[in-house]
Amino acid sequence: xxxxxxxxxxxxxxxxxxxxxxxxEEGDVAAVKRQSVPGSASHLLAGGIAGAFSKTCTAPxxxxxxxxxxxxxxxxxxxxxxxSIVREASRIxxxxxxxxxxxxxxxxxxxxxxxxxxxxxxYEKYKRFLLSIAGIDGKESLSVGMGTNLxxxxxxxxxxxxxxxxxxxxxxxxxxQRNERYYKGIGHAIQxxxxxxxxxxxxxxxxTTLLGVGPNIxxxxxxxxxxxxxxxxxxxxxxxxxxxLVCGSVAGITSSTVSFxxxxxxxxMQLEGAGGKAPVYKTGIVGTFMHIVKTEGWAGLYRGIxxxxxxxxxxxxxxFMTYESIKRCLSGE
Numbered sequence: 606x607x608x609x610x611x612x613x614x615x616x617x618x619x620x621x622x623x624x625x626x627x628x629x630e631e632g633d634v635a636a637v638k639r640q641s642v643p644g645s646a647s648h649l650l651a652g653g654i655a656g657a658f659s660k661t662c663t664a665p666x667x668x669x670x671x672x673x674x675x676x677x678x679x680x681x682x683x684x685x686x687x688x689s690i691v692r693e694a695s696r697i698x699x700x701x702x703x704x705x706x707x708x709x710x711x712x713x714x715x716x717x718x719x720x721x722x723x724x725x726x727x728y729e730k731y732k733r734f735l736l737s738i739a740g741i742d743g744k745e746s747l748s749v750g751m752g753t754n755l756x757x758x759x760x761x762x763x764x765x766x767x768x769x770x771x772x773x774x775x776x777x778x779x780x781x782q783r784n785e786r787y788y789k790g791i792g793h794a795i796q797x798x799x800x801x802x803x804x805x806x807x808x809x810x811x812x813t814t815l816l817g818v819g820p821n822i823x824x825x826x827x828x829x830x831x832x833x834x835x836x837x838x839x840x841x842x843x844x845x846x847x848x849x850l851v852c853g854s855v856a857g858i859t860s861s862t863v864s865f866x867x868x869x870x871x872x873x874m875q876l877e878g879a880g881g882k883a884p885v886y887k888t889g890i891v892g893t894f895m896h897i898v899k900t901e902g903w904a905g906l907y908r909g910i911x912x913x914x915x916x917x918x919x920x921x922x923x924x925f926m927t928y929e930s931i932k933r934c935l936s937g938e
Contacts, residue, residue: 649722651927651931651932651935652724653719653721653722653725654718654931655923655931656717657714657717657718657721658923659919659920659923660713661714662919662920663916663919664707664710664713665694665706666912666916667912668705668707668780669690669693670909670913670916671777671780671872671909672693672781672909673908673912674868674872674873675781675872675876688908688909690912700783700784701783701784708780708782709776709778709779711791712779715791716772716773719768719769720765720766720768720769721765721924723764723765723768724761724762724765724822725761727760727764727765728758728760728761731760732754735753735756735757736753750830750834751827751830754823754827754831755826755827756823757826758826758827759819759822759823761822762819762823763819766814770807770811770814771795773875774798774808774810775791775798777872777876779794781876795807812890813874813890813893816890817864817868820860820867821864821868822860824859824864825856825859825860827856828852828855828859829853829855829856832851832855833852836851836852850918854918858914858917865907865910865913866894866906866907869897869906869907869908870906873897874890874893894906
């Protein structure tokens, strides 16, 4: 994505491009100082806050997505009903109460703060490193830019996902709970998982997550930066929140469509063994895919995609506007 913009997914985050300081009357040194005073700290802070705020605003849709994704392993026998956002939302409000829409949001915030910060920071570092290898100091060409964004975005996603994965798993398990509460909070969930499943239980489904996160973030960066570069031709680098909203939304929807089946599989693998229940899938990623297709059809791989789409647009819009406001404030731009 573009250097001054950020997007998330899903799980999508982007960082600042290595913009060259202008050769004006203030001089290169002053321009570099303006960028480096808050420097990476501003990107870390802005990215973390933007990601956490965005996730909190869209938490109800995120929980609906998770519940729909997990229906196939929670329904014993018989055909699965057609997912209904209104019906499921009504059930949550009546049976669990209004606050239940934000179930697991505490750990989501704890996960999103470092995840977004690491994504922003590592994306910038990876992109600058790749451009330096290519010997590019100025503005890169469209083809080089797309390739750089794909590789840097994929690397940023893998780095952030691996660093914060246990929190993502705990969030899924807390959000999947309905009336009965096997896990009573973040600390209790960690203790229980380690006791029941060992330390490796905190990393259950990591392989599937990395397979999904890499392409997801890479596509987000590539689509967003490409659209943004066309939208800002002949204009200032910062073109306002509406351009970010439109470009980011298209990027988010594109990446979600491509990576959603892997996201669904990882959610189900994360829930394996939760609450002391016997595992549903025992044959790894490929076996889980085949089991879902066999029992739920190909459409089963996209169970919960509608609330995911509904979540992408506001989530990306909020994270862009929040990130831009905080970053510009901290950097004094």
